[in-house]
Amino acid sequence: MNVLFSGQIMVVSKDAIVIQAIPIGGGMLPQNRTERLIQNITGVGKTVPILFVTPIGIGEIIQPVPVNFSMGIPVENWRSILGSIPLKGNIGHFPTNESSHEVVIGASLADQYNWTVGTNITIRGHRLEITGILDTKIGLLNRCIVMPLKLAQVLYTYPDSVNIITIRPLQGLSQEDLADTIEQQVDNVRALTEDERNDMIQPVLAQVETWNIGIQTVIFLMSLILVMTVTIMSVSERRRDFATLDAMGAPLSYVFRVVIFETSLIGVLGGILGIVFGSLAALVLASLYTNIPLAMFFPTFYEIIPPFYMLEIFLAVVFVCCLGGIIPAINATRMRIAEVLRAEY
Amino acid sequence: MEIKTVDLTKTYRLGPSEITAVNKVNFEVNEAKLIAIVGPSGSGKSTLLNLVGLNDYPTSGKIFIDDADASLLSSSKRRKIRLFRMGFVFQTFNLLPTLTALENVELPMSLADKPQKEQREKAVRLLETVGLGKRLFHRPKELSMGEMQRVAIARALANEPEIIIADEPTGELDSKTAKEIIALLFDINRKEKTAVIVATHDEKIVDVADTIYTIQDGRLRLES
Numbered sequence: 224m225n226v227l228f229s230g231q232i233m234v235v236s237k238d239a240i241v242i243q244a245i246p247i248g249g250g251m252l253p254q255n256r257t258e259r260l261i262q263n264i265t266g267v268g269k270t271v272p273i274l275f276v277t278p279i280g281i282g283e284i285i286q287p288v289p290v291n292f293s294m295g296i297p298v299e300n301w302r303s304i305l306g307s308i309p310l311k312g313n314i315g316h317f318p319t320n321e322s323s324h325e326v327v328i329g330a331s332l333a334d335q336y337n338w339t340v341g342t343n344i345t346i347r348g349h350r351l352e353i354t355g356i357l358d359t360k361i362g363l364l365n366r367c368i369v370m371p372l373k374l375a376q377v378l379y380t381y382p383d384s385v386n387i388i389t390i391r392p393l394q395g396l397s398q399e400d401l402a403d404t405i406e407q408q409v410d411n412v413r414a415l416t417e418d419e420r421n422d423m424i425q426p427v428l429a430q431v432e433t434w435n436i437g438i439q440t441v442i443f444l445m446s447l448i449l450v451m452t453v454t455i456m457s458v459s460e461r462r463r464d465f466a467t468l469d470a471m472g473a474p475l476s477y478v479f480r481v482v483i484f485e486t487s488l489i490g491v492l493g494g495i496l497g498i499v500f501g502s503l504a505a506l507v508l509a510s511l512y513t514n515i516p517l518a519m520f521f522p523t524f525y526e527i528i529p530p531f532y533m534l535e536i537f538l539a540v541v542f543v544c545c546l547g548g549i550i551p552a553i554n555a556t557r558m559r560i561a562e563v564l565r566a567e568y
Numbered sequence: 569m570e571i572k573t574v575d576l577t578k579t580y581r582l583g584p585s586e587i588t589a590v591n592k593v594n595f596e597v598n599e600a601k602l603i604a605i606v607g608p609s610g611s612g613k614s615t616l617l618n619l620v621g622l623n624d625y626p627t628s629g630k631i632f633i634d635d636a637d638a639s640l641l642s643s644s645k646r647r648k649i650r651l652f653r654m655g656f657v658f659q660t661f662n663l664l665p666t667l668t669a670l671e672n673v674e675l676p677m678s679l680a681d682k683p684q685k686e687q688r689e690k691a692v693r694l695l696e697t698v699g700l701g702k703r704l705f706h707r708p709k710e711l712s713m714g715e716m717q718r719v720a721i722a723r724a725l726a727n728e729p730e731i732i733i734a735d736e737p738t739g740e741l742d743s744k745t746a747k748e749i750i751a752l753l754f755d756i757n758r759k760e761k762t763a764v765i766v767a768t769h770d771e772k773i774v775d776v777a778d779t780i781y782t783i784q785d786g787r788l789r790l791e792s
Contacts, residue, residue, distance in 0.1 A: 467662040470623050471723075472651025473679050474644070561624040564614065564658075 227304070227363070232402050233420060234261065234388040237411045242427065244420055245363070246275055251384040252412065258388060260409045266396040267405075271300040272385040274375045291332065292367045293346075295375020295385075297321065304389070305369070308359045315340040315355030321373045327355040329365035335515055349378050390414075443543060450547030454486050458551045462558045470560040482552035483545055490544025494537040501536075502528050569634065569653055569730035569763070570598040571620055576629035578615050578786075589615040591786035592629065597731065600761040602754060604777035605788070606769060612786040613767035614735050620765065621654055621733045622646045651680055655724030655762075657753075659736035661716040663708040669695060669719045670704040676726040694722040698752060714745035721752060731763040732756065738770045747772055 227244040234257070235241055239249035254272050261267055274295035296304050301317045310316070311330060318325035328338060333356045338344065342353045346368075357364050376382055392401045402414035415423070458465065468478055505528070510517040520527060578590040589612040597603060597620075607613050618624040619631060622638060631638040633649060641649070650656075655676075663672045673691035682690075695704055698718040708716055717737060724732050734753065738746035754776045757764045766773050774780055780791040 463660075463662060464664050467658075467664070468679075469647075470621070470650065470656050470662075471676050471679065472647040472649070472654075474647060477679060559623065560656075560658075560662075561615070561618040564618075 227361075228387075228389050228417075230391065230417065232390040232392065232398050232405070232417075233415045234390060234405060234409075234412050235386060235415065237413055239386060239413070241413075241415065241420070241423060246386045247277070249386075250411075251381060251386050252388060254383050254385045254388075257385075257409060257412065261388060261390060261405060264401070264404055264408055266393050266401050268391040268393045269300075269303060270391075271297065271303055271389045272372060273304065273387040273389065274372055274379070274381060274385045275387055276375065276379050276381075292363065293375060293379070294367055294369050295372040296369060297372045298323075301369075303391070305357075305364070308357055308361075308364070310355035311358040315353075317355060318371050318374075321371045323371060324349065324351050324374060325354040326351045326368050326370040326374075327357055328353055328369070329357050329359070329367045331365040331515070331519065332368065334519055347378055349374075443539075446540075446543045447547045450486060450489065450544050451550055453489075454482065454548050454551035455554065457485070458482060458555045462563050465555045465558040466560040466563040469556075469558055475556045478556045478558075479552045482555045483548045486544045486548030486551075487541055490541035493544065494540035497540060498533050498536055502533075570596075570632075571731070572596045572598075572632040572635075573620065574630045574632070576616075576619060576631060577627050578612075578619060578624070579627045588786050590619060590626070590788075593786070593788045595620070595781070595788055597763055597765065600757065600763045601778040602757045602776060603763070603765045603779045603781065604773045605765065605767045605781045605783055606774060606791075607767075607783035608769060611783045613783055615786075616783065616788070617733050617735050617765065617767050621656060622650055651676065652727055653730050655727070655729035655732040657717070657720050657724050657732060657734035657737045659739040661708070661713075661720045661740075663716055663719055663723070665708050668705045668707055669700060669711065669715075669722075672708070672719055673722045673726055676723060680727050690726065691722070694725055695719070697725075698722045712745075713741050714748060717741060717745075717749050718752065721749070721756070725756065725760070725762075728760075729762060731765065734764060734766045736768055737766060738768065738773070743772075746770060750776060 233241075233244060234252070235246055236250035236252050239246045241247070241249075252272075258270055258272055261270055274293075276293040276295075277291070298318050298321050310327065315327070317327055332338065333353075336344075338353055338356075340353055340355060344351050344353065351368075351370070351374075357367075357369070359365065370378070372385070376384065390401070390405070392398055398416035398418070402416050402419075405414040406412065465478055502524070506517060506520045506524075509515070509520065573593055573595045576590055576593040576595070577588065580587045580589060591612075593616060595616075605613050605616065615624070619626055622631070622633075622641075625639070633641075638646065663669075664675065667675065670688075670691050673694055674687040677687040677690065692701070692704065695701060695718075698721055700715060700718050700722070703711060703715060708719070711719065717740075721732075721737075724734075732753070737753065738749050741749060750770070750772050753764050753766065756762055766777070782789050782791050
């Protein structure tokens with residue numbers, strides 16, 4: 224579950240708001256003091272201070288949903304945070320010294336703004352040089368500008384401040400024990416183990432799931448009622464036809480199948496059109512809310528909306544339509560020519 | 569096919585009052601005759617035909633089909649009789665609007681699970697018989713009233729019924745077309761040896777009918 228900081232304790236300010244491994248608000252930590260206090264604790268291995276900032280605010284673009292991030296990491300610690308993520312095409316290099324103006328960026332950002340290795344960009348009045356593009360499928364890093372920690376602190380005016388310090392426990396020591404010790408010995412910090420970070424996301428995921436089920440139920444019921452109403456009207460308009468079939472001796476199952484076939488056909492057509500237009504609408508909305516150009520979503524279309532989900536939705540729509548056709552189909556089998564003609568004259 | 573009714577009665581409730589549409593009717597069809605039931609609107613003609621055609625249930629009295637009490641027949645058996653042994657012609661034709669003339673005639677054969685090839689050949693032959701050989705692929709809205717009624721007659725003949733029940737078959741037609749339809753029903757009766765019961769107030773049918781009944785206030789009376 225942890226994409227970032229796997230196997231590490233994450234120390235944040237006590238009032239920081241953290242979603243999984245991302246601090247989205249709250250206080251900062253004084254870098255030097257906190258790092259020094261932590262390093263004095265027995266069992267603490269490597270520590271890495273990180274400044275995580277969102278959004279980066281490129282140009283004058285308004286972003287209702289923050290999708291761009293900046294991460295400041297000490298240059299000697301690239302690998303302990305980014306792991307073995309290579310640079311795209313093995314072109315370029317990671318920033319080499321702490322005071323440089325070199326940055327590496329995510330591939331999605333590079334595609335969106337047509338940035339390449341060697342491009343100079345300006346953020347908050349500072350001229351930065353792109354020295355590499357990260358070749359990763361991690362969504363967060365795809366939308367991230369990774370830069371030396373010192374540069375990030377200057378750029379975003381957080382001198383000697385970070386919002387995360389990651390700690391790798393020495394071998395043999397559990398994350399839980401070390402985290403407890405850190406919280407006891409360092410004031411105003413929270414030390415989150417990998418499990419705690421996962422636990423923090425669970426209520427959010429559970430709430431999303433509850434909403435998801437609720438919305439699906441409402442959509443299911445509305446679709447069912449809609450299909451049923453439309454089909455009841457359609458059957459009612461053709462009551463003479465169904466009554467004629469009855470007079471001719473058509474088996475009840477035949478009349479029933481005719482109606483169910485019609486509603487399932489509506490389901491097939493509605494399912495196909497719904498998936499096409501629904502997917503497009505989802506991409507357009509995502510594009511509008513994130514300012515990421517629509518075209519950029521197409522190469523990863525099947526990752527955003529996997530074919531299995533499309534099939535699932537298609538089958539669900541056909542099922543709902545068949546279900547919605549049952550009552551009208553039963554009505555159709557009850558049409559009698561004597562009653563229909565009597566009603567007409 | 570022999571149809572016999574004994575004291576057949578059908579009443580409807582219309583608000584507080586009760587209307588007797590068919591009142592103790594005793595009636596018999598046992599030969600391939602052309603029978604006319606004549607009466608004004610609301611006299612009970614259609615109700616009687618619906619009862620005889622097993623499309624409705626009597627309030628009291630009995631209908632016997634080949635000596636079997638129809639009230640004891642299951643819904644499925646009644647359907648089978650309608651499908652295989654009876655043909656229906658309605659005043660308003662009741663063709664399915666989305667089907668072509670050919671498909672409308674094929675429909676009863678399709679319901680009877682006849683082979684597709686046989687359905688097509690027979691439907692073409694029947695439509696040619698009723699003079700619509702060149703209108704096979706026209707939909708009802710592309711046909712005249714007379715043509716629609718011809719298609720309906722061809723459809724009624726599709727499963728080679730023993731009896732055709734026609735409810736006001738000329739009611740919607742002009743007098744020339746009505747004459748042609750009457751001639752067609754007469755031909756079917758004579759050539760196919762199919763009994764035809766026609767409910768009408770058209771005097772032209774009276775001229776060719778073998779037996780004439782009149783109906784007034786639900787009471788049936790043999791005229792000739």
